Amino acid sequence: MITLLGPTASGKTSLAVRLAHRLGGEILSADSRQVYQGMNVGTGKDLSEYEYEGVQIPYHLIDLVPAGTKYNLFAWQHAFHQVYAELLHRGVSYPILCGGTGLYAEAVLSGYHLPDVEPNPALRSSLQGLSLEELRERLSQYGPLHNRTDLDSPQRAIRAIEIADYIHCQREAGIEYSEYPPIDSLILCIDLPREERRARITARLRERLEREDMIGEVERLLDSGIPAEDLIYYGLEYKFVTQHLLGQLTRQELFTSLETAIHQFAKRQMTWFRGMERRGFTLHYIDGTLPREEQLSQALTYLKSWEEQQAQDQATI
Template sequence: MNIQNSKYDLITILGPTASGKTTLGVALTHALDGEIISADSRQIYRGMDLGTGKDLEEYTIEGKTVPYHLIDIVDAGYKYNVFEYQRDFLKAYEGIVSRSNPVILCGGTGLYLESILKGYRLLPVPENKELRDSLASYSLEELTEKLKAYKELHNSTDVDTCKRAIRAIEIEEYYLTQPADERSFPKLNSLIIGVDIDRELRRSKISKRLKQRLDEGMIQEVEALLETGISAGDLIYYGLEYKFLTLYCIGKLTYDEMFEQLETAIHQFAKRQMTWFRGMERKGFTIHWIDAKLPTNDKLEEIYKLL
């Protein structure tokens, strides 16, 4: 199967956490002799491995490592954003195309996926000190309600902390007066594949994977990041595993509280991811859903038929 003979510029594999999208994306990339671009907002950070579920060993099939991009590209502690992602995606995409290789975009960060598939460039938003100062005394609940006045909240990582909520409001306020430039990002025609996983199976896999990663040293990973001088606040900013494990490491949560709250947060996150993907469908994106329980080869056959 050769994607160059199809009508598509790239293939997108998306799905909620623990759906098996990376396994499928890597298998497809290997089968097509292509290269994979990650669409995960946290796997870009070096040293954040277990908590982000990089599973880099999955990228080697039959002794051959599938070329991957936008993983481990910036240091932990940095505040990477969607504007930088669009820039870095284009650089990676153009490089892959220049090598005449198929491009597979794979991940679960809806904002990153949509920023590529929509076909317009987002503008970097400068800091608005006056706005930030005016919001400084607001509670997280008040900021959340204020942000809801601007947009529907598909992705609650925007309101994970007051700092992130204020930044999200700052961005929305900026776009009220500065519409995005629609001319400078290429319109890419993508076949979009969604990995459809049953809710109970997803919950079971999330819980099993969390226990496994804790056994593999996820707490030690967070401790090591703190020891390098990254502040607890900066790690908490990344949400989910890094939020709750950091709170445990600095003594704000017991182990049992950390585990219970983190497990619940990951389940909620997976649900929000599906809400985002359904929202994409309502906006006109066609997502071809493939049953997560199918063997990988059967999934690949489904994709070949669509191509």
């Protein structure tokens, strides 16, 4: 498998599509919010990008559940492994896992598995009133394999702590979760200088607000009956646009607050990816400032070296 990581607005989908086109591969999304139907602009699905030179590139793990659903890693891992097994059965040589949710990617690469945890009312009550930063700090005490990159609402942070606390208690009782085997994969990561990354994020946010009708998308979700608190739970675009539509933020406050939040989110994504290296993964960095075809060439060079190493390792067994 090929895994392609990168921060938001780095051009992951475009590069993954070119890789899939060249290699005859199919793409599996590792994005925790692209699983929701009807949440297209705010999650950056960019579905039009999956057609390249007249060829529709197959993609998976997008639009899995209705908006308003509380989806989680437990459900996503099951969906991933069903699709992955089906691709291998069909003889797809290069499944390409592409996304910015580091926990999701790392979970399948390492074979890490989270249980389906029931709500813990007592724990939730004890966490009420803590700030988002305090909740993130509490979560960090449970170790690295708990996603902090897209936790920009207290509700999501509390749910993550709930899962982490359950696993901690189970481990103390001698119970581990490793239902799935690790997956050997070439890991690529698009890297951008900080200022370039910030410029791209700001430009894309303006595009989504002014031309892609992101506010209209959130209005339609609210009109469909999804409660405002559910959209706020999803964080980032859905949180701040909903607050704007509720009259809590002006249009300028919406832009400024959301821009800052996405910059912080991208920084946390890169922190996660670099943390994967400390946890034993090898990431091959691709210069995100290069033209797309040069990025593709760089990725293919990494792939050739990786396959040669794989062949050598097999020969020594």
